[in-house]
Amino acid sequence: MTLAPERPTAPTSLVQQFELGLDAPICLTWELTYACNLACAHCLSSSGRRDPRELSTEQCKAVIDELERMQVFYVNIGGGEPTVRPDFWELVEYAVAHHVGVKFSTNGVRLTPERAAWLASPATGGYVDVQISLDGATAEVNDRVRGPGSYDTAIAALRNLSEAGFTDAKLSVVCTRENIGQLDEFKAIADRYGATLRLTRLRPSGRGADVWDELHPLPEQQRELYDWLVAHGEDVLTGDSFFHLAAFGEKLPGLNLCGAGRVVCLIDPVGDVYACPFAIHQEFLAGNILTDGGFQRVWQDSDLFADLRAPQTGGACASCSFYDSCRGGCMAAKFFTGLPLDGPDPECVQGHGEHALAGPREVPAASQDHSRRTPTRNQPVLLKLTRREDLTAPPVSFCEESPLAGMELS
Amino acid sequence: MPHAELCVSATDAWELSASVALRPEPFGALAYHFGNRKLTFLKTPALVSVVRALGEQPDVGSALEAAGVPEQQWPAYLAALAGLARTDMIRPRTHAGSRAERRAS
Numbered sequence: 335m336t337l338a339p340e341r342p343t344a345p346t347s348l349v350q351q352f353e354l355g356l357d358a359p360i361c362l363t364w365e366l367t368y369a370c371n372l373a374c375a376h377c378l379s380s381s382g383r384r385d386p387r388e389l390s391t392e393q394c395k396a397v398i399d400e401l402e403r404m405q406v407f408y409v410n411i412g413g414g415e416p417t418v419r420p421d422f423w424e425l426v427e428y429a430v431a432h433h434v435g436v437k438f439s440t441n442g443v444r445l446t447p448e449r450a451a452w453l454a455s456p457a458t459g460g461y462v463d464v465q466i467s468l469d470g471a472t473a474e475v476n477d478r479v480r481g482p483g484s485y486d487t488a489i490a491a492l493r494n495l496s497e498a499g500f501t502d503a504k505l506s507v508v509c510t511r512e513n514i515g516q517l518d519e520f521k522a523i524a525d526r527y528g529a530t531l532r533l534t535r536l537r538p539s540g541r542g543a544d545v546w547d548e549l550h551p552l553p554e555q556q557r558e559l560y561d562w563l564v565a566h567g568e569d570v571l572t573g574d575s576f577f578h579l580a581a582f583g584e585k586l587p588g589l590n591l592c593g594a595g596r597v598v599c600l601i602d603p604v605g606d607v608y609a610c611p612f613a614i615h616q617e618f619l620a621g622n623i624l625t626d627g628g629f630q631r632v633w634q635d636s637d638l639f640a641d642l643r644a645p646q647t648g649g650a651c652a653s654c655s656f657y658d659s660c661r662g663g664c665m666a667a668k669f670f671t672g673l674p675l676d677g678p679d680p681e682c683v684q685g686h687g688e689h690a691l692a693g694p695r696e697v698p699a700a701s702q703d704h705s706r707r708t709p710t711r712n713q714p715v716l717l718k719l720t721r722r723e724d725l726t727a728p729p730v731s732f733c734e735e736s737p738l739a740g741m742e743l744s
Numbered sequence: 745m746p747h748a749e750l751c752v753s754a755t756d757a758w759e760l761s762a763s764v765a766l767r768p769e770p771f772g773a774l775a776y777h778f779g780n781r782k783l784t785f786l787k788t789p790a791l792v793s794v795v796r797a798l799g800e801q802p803d804v805g806s807a808l809e810a811a812g813v814p815e816q817q818w819p820a821y822l823a824a825l826a827g828l829a830r831t832d833m834i835r836p837r838t839h840a841g842s843r844a845e846r847r848a849s
Contacts, residue, residue: 357768357770407778408781435781461781
């Protein structure tokens with residue numbers, strides 16, 4: 335058992351205090367189900383199929399009771415697609431009645447005009463926040479990664495919310511190589527529906543590991559993103575996602591530290607507790623709320639979290655003059671690209687990540703996968719049609735009129 | 745509702761907003777406002793004592809005294825309280841009686 339580090343009695347900065355961990359998380363993510371109507375190419379949690387061990391309604395309510403006791407003031411609910419759980423709205427109501435505010439992420443599939451009206455009504459007490467996921471400002475860019483029809487679904491949900499008088503929904507965008515050029519258009523969509531834009535980082539987690547090489551922003555796009563974020567300041571939310579960009583210079587709004595196991599964590603649909611929403615892997619599993627005596631026990635007593643709260647060394651980054659800004663970047667991004675945890679982030683803006691990625695590394699195998707086993711109608715396929723480089727003329731078959739057509743004669 | 749008067753003086757009477765909950769933490773406390781959903785950190789245990797004492801004491805000065813804040817630190821604490829007032833974490837007490845007295849009655 336690892337002993338929790340002695341907490342210094344001398345006044346220290348808030349960030350240092352956060353690194354030593356809190357009595358309860360500030361930001362807790364709770365994936366309610368692995369079931370999903372979509373099959374996004376970059377899904378963090380490799381969702382698709384419902385897990386038969388999924389927590390029951392009663393078990394979920396017990397979790398909410400415990401969060402209320404721990405004064406976890408709000409919870410970020412996701413999935414999978416959480417709204418496909420038949421008891422989803424019941425759980426939202428239960429949480430709100432128990433002083434646990436809810437922010438839920440959805441692709442919009444169940445946000446009908448009636449549901450939007452309910453969300454805007456006093457029934458939710460103003461404690462419910464809705465995040466609509468959209469990863470392209472045009473259907474072409476979005477549907478390529480999220481699947482055909484998903485753009486229209488998200489826009490319809492935004493429209494329903496806005497028409498019902500639900501104010502300040504969040505438009506949640508994962509920044510990729512294909513949509514960095516659309517930041518202004520995303521902002522315009524958010525503005526059109528009275529929503530706030532929220533940009534987050536593409537992580538190589540879950541199915542994201544399969545497409546990260548192809549989709550993660552290029553170095554010059556990181557700069558473009560950083561400049562855009564600095565220019566828009568507090569008007570755009572980032573969930574503290576881009577602290578690795580702080581090494582460009584000025585810090586972005588937010589805590590600028592890795593909160594894994596310190597101020598954030600994740601409860602998955604079967605009650606497993608992971609260090610952060612981007613680290614659903616055996617390596618970052620702290621315990622299970624059903625078998626390890628409840629969420630509070632796991633949060634306060636798990637060996638993994640004690641380790642994460644112990645003072646960290648900068649490792650290979652310690653000598654970098656920007657270490658104080660980025661703190662070595664994102665643990666999950668390093669882990670899932672096979673980089674050492676005490677080295678640079680794969681997207682280190684000082685270029686140290688590119689060196690590390692070019693060296694020998696082994697990408698860890700996934701420890702769970704709820705992807706559908708057979709392709710669905712709406713599944714995105716990240717294929718591009720290109721020409722074979724060795725062809726100089728349109729291909730012809732051997733039975734073309736010339737008996738020698740297409741044959742290479744030496 | 746944000747308050748226009750952001751200056752908190754030692755002779756004013758303030759109290760914790762009814763929609764705010766405090767969660768004790770090793771460094772002090774987290775304050776969460778259920779109305780505007782703002783989360784604020786009270787960075788020292790003494791500030792937590794002051795904020796808790798506001799509603800029980802006749803004015804801010806008495807709350808600072810009750811929490812044992814030395815007088816030379818009062819300006820810093822008044823500035824911190826003004827910051828809390830800006831996000832409606834604390835409110836001026838316009839009506840007679842403290843929150844504790846009203847609760848008791």
